[in-house]
Amino acid sequence: MLNNSTLIPLMVVLPLIMAILVNFLHQKDKSVKFISIVSLIVFVIVPVVTLYGVHLFSGHLRTGSFPEISKMLIPEVYMGIVYSYGTLQKILMLVLTIITGFSVLTVINKKMISGVYVAMIFISLASTSAIMLADDIFNFFVFTEFLVVAQAALVIAVQETKSFKAAFKYMIFGTISGASILLGIALLLGSYGLLNITDLSNAIAAGGQLNSIGLSAVALLTLGWLYESGLFPFHIIKSNMYENAKPEISALLQVQSKFVLVAMAIILFRVFSGYALLKSVMLGFAIFTVVIGSVMALQQIELRKLLSYVAVSQAGLVAVGLGLGTSFGIAAGIFHAVNDVLSMAILFFVASFVYDKFKTTNLDQLREGLHIAPLVGFVMLLATLAISGVPPFNSYQSEWRLIQAATQAGLPELGILVILLSVATFVAIIKAFYMIFMRPGPEVEVNTEVRGTMTKAIIVILIIACLGIGLFPNVVYDPIYNFVLSLGV
Amino acid sequence: MDPFQVGSFLTAGILVVTGLWALLMMDNILKKIIGANLIGDGVNLVLISIGYRPGGFIPEVMHHFHATATPSDYSYLLEFGEFASNASYSLPFALVLTNIVIGASTLSVMLALAVVLYHKYHTLSVQKMFEGDE
Numbered sequence: 001m002l003n004n005s006t007l008i009p010l011m012v013v014l015p016l017i018m019a020i021l022v023n024f025l026h027q028k029d030k031s032v033k034f035i036s037i038v039s040l041i042v043f044v045i046v047p048v049v050t051l052y053g054v055h056l057f058s059g060h061l062r063t064g065s066f067p068e069i070s071k072m073l074i075p076e077v078y079m080g081i082v083y084s085y086g087t088l089q090k091i092l093m094l095v096l097t098i099i100t101g102f103s104v105l106t107v108i109n110k111k112m113i114s115g116v117y118v119a120m121i122f123i124s125l126a127s128t129s130a131i132m133l134a135d136d137i138f139n140f141f142v143f144t145e146f147l148v149v150a151q152a153a154l155v156i157a158v159q160e161t162k163s164f165k166a167a168f169k170y171m172i173f174g175t176i177s178g179a180s181i182l183l184g185i186a187l188l189l190g191s192y193g194l195l196n197i198t199d200l201s202n203a204i205a206a207g208g209q210l211n212s213i214g215l216s217a218v219a220l221l222t223l224g225w226l227y228e229s230g231l232f233p234f235h236i237i238k239s240n241m242y243e244n245a246k247p248e249i250s251a252l253l254q255v256q257s258k259f260v261l262v263a264m265a266i267i268l269f270r271v272f273s274g275y276a277l278l279k280s281v282m283l284g285f286a287i288f289t290v291v292i293g294s295v296m297a298l299q300q301i302e303l304r305k306l307l308s309y310v311a312v313s314q315a316g317l318v319a320v321g322l323g324l325g326t327s328f329g330i331a332a333g334i335f336h337a338v339n340d341v342l343s344m345a346i347l348f349f350v351a352s353f354v355y356d357k358f359k360t361t362n363l364d365q366l367r368e369g370l371h372i373a374p375l376v377g378f379v380m381l382l383a384t385l386a387i388s389g390v391p392p393f394n395s396y397q398s399e400w401r402l403i404q405a406a407t408q409a410g411l412p413e414l415g416i417l418v419i420l421l422s423v424a425t426f427v428a429i430i431k432a433f434y435m436i437f438m439r440p441g442p443e444v445e446v447n448t449e450v451r452g453t454m455t456k457a458i459i460v461i462l463i464i465a466c467l468g469i470g471l472f473p474n475v476v477y478d479p480i481y482n483f484v485l486s487l488g489v
Numbered sequence: 490m491d492p493f494q495v496g497s498f499l500t501a502g503i504l505v506v507t508g509l510w511a512l513l514m515m516d517n518i519l520k521k522i523i524g525a526n527l528i529g530d531g532v533n534l535v536l537i538s539i540g541y542r543p544g545g546f547i548p549e550v551m552h553h554f555h556a557t558a559t560p561s562d563y564s565y566l567l568e569f570g571e572f573a574s575n576a577s578y579s580l581p582f583a584l585v586l587t588n589i590v591i592g593a594s595t596l597s598v599m600l601a602l603a604v605v606l607y608h609k610y611h612t613l614s615v616q617k618m619f620e621g622d623e
Binding site: 145168174182 | 512529535536580581584599602603618622
């Protein structure tokens with residue numbers, strides 16, 4: 001029997017409470033700043049001190065003597081919403097809360113502090129946490145909808161016409177995706193009378209082959225997964241969001257999208273574990289995303305746009321691992337998600353610094369930045385190596401495992417795709433690095449007031465984390481692999 | 490399946506298809522937003538129809554059905570055959586209520602964006618607003 005841990009819901013409830021609080025304190029900057037910093041410390045501590053287990057919102061723990069009131073296929077059910085917290089959730093929660101903390105600190109440091117803005121960041125944190133923790137498919141849906149609104153609000157806050165349009169498109173497609181997920185849930189509810197993911201998984205496994213209603217539910221939920229993860233054909237919508245948000249917020253948005261990708265894929269695998277075609281479909285969309293994302297990235301001459309497409313193509317790579325469907329492949333995919341969000345976050349924070357320092361991220365207008373910001377240039381170079389899978393950095397470890405998993409699964413050509421993506425990513429970002437920091441030419445206008453001490457500290461911490469995971473990959477990988485094995489998918 | 494339930498599912502289907510058509514084919518930003526809302530309404534109707542039972546009664550009137558109950562508290566339900574055979578399935582109603590609230594908040598944000606975009610471009614045509622975008 002797992003622990004009934006009361007701390008688990010705090011990972012969702014605390015950010016929500018703090019969001020309401022800072023929202024009420026709008027325009028009281030000192031209070032918002034103080035509460036934000038204290039909250040961020042608490043948000044990081046809570047996942048560390050929380051015991052693994054489940055939390056039941058009302059209801060009771062699983063029992064063998066529950067009466068079969070609804071003639072369901074399985075005799076044991078949870079009544080009420082369940083949150084489940086394991087090793088994978090702990091790793092993802094830690095990364096998420098730390099990157100959220102860095103984003104908020106950057107916002108505070110730039111004196112962009114606003115109660116409503118921080119509230120939206122906290123709501124997006126709460127939503128992503130709930131998506132990762134929920135063992136209830138409707139609760140999962142509710143928080144995906146919250147996340148869409150909160151992410152759109154963060155982009156709207158930029159107050160530019162482009163950002164309004166990006167947010168509008170995101171919300172319109174979000175409506176279709178939300179309806180698709182809910183319809184899928186409705187079909188499952190109608191067929192099995194259940195919302196709990198564990199129970200649903202058991203019921204579907206006991207029922208044998210999926211009927212047409214079950215197949216429709218798979219299709220609808222997969223459509224929702226593609227949108228929430230920013231995979232093909234929704235890659236442009238997602239990259240548009242990254243591009244039009246403030247870069248430090250893009251760093252956060254890409255973490256949320258990749259973790260939602262992982263969480264929802266796990267749900268799909270658990271619920272429809274016996275349905276092999278699902279993995280092939282996932283793999284197909286993932287390959288399209290990798291190819292299109294990397295090709296688009298190579299064409300860009302705007303740093304934020306370039307990074308947006310790199311983020312999307314890397315999400316495709318995560319999905320390739322998941323789509324392989326083997327324990328090794330899924331674990332490698334999740335490991336790559338963790339590694340990639342750290343490297344991408346560095347690059348987005350570098351973009352944030354470049355934007356503040358040079359007042360543009362257009363690569364054509366940038367040159368000779370290395371003597372102005374040598375540390376940032378050096379870290380960007382290291383981050384480029386990290387995200388391209390160059391040893392001894394973290395992505396090397398995950399991409400190597402992805403290639404091994406592809407070969408083991410009988411798809412060695414996917415290993416070649418991983419290598420090609422690494423090369424394309426390296427070329428795209430090193431071009432940007434050269435144009436910003438190395439290209440000779442007349443001096444560009446520099447904002448001398450921007451020192452970027454906070455951003456520099458953040459990118460140094462993150463690159464050390466990338467190096468640390470690269471040198472000691474098993475600290476992160478082994479718990480992920482054991483978690484995937486325990487899923488039995 | 491009861492004819493009323495069939496009718497509900499058909500209506501839901503019509504709502505979803507109409508909404509999708511408005512969302513994808515219409516140029517007016519407000520009509521797109523209304524289309525998005527219609528899709529949500531259609532899905533809500535599917536959920537409500539799932540819980541429908543001809544002549545059924547509402548489980549919430551049963552006072553013993555409370556959150557702190559233990560498995561043994563529910564044992565009487567087994568003897569209460571009328572409950573098992575006649576109660577409507579109440580869970581979808583709760584889900585629909587939640588979805589209505591979410592839909593309202595999403596709708597309000599989309600309408601606010603439509604107002605802002607209208608002030609920028611002085612048109613409701615999405616094609617004109619997004620002209621020149623990649």
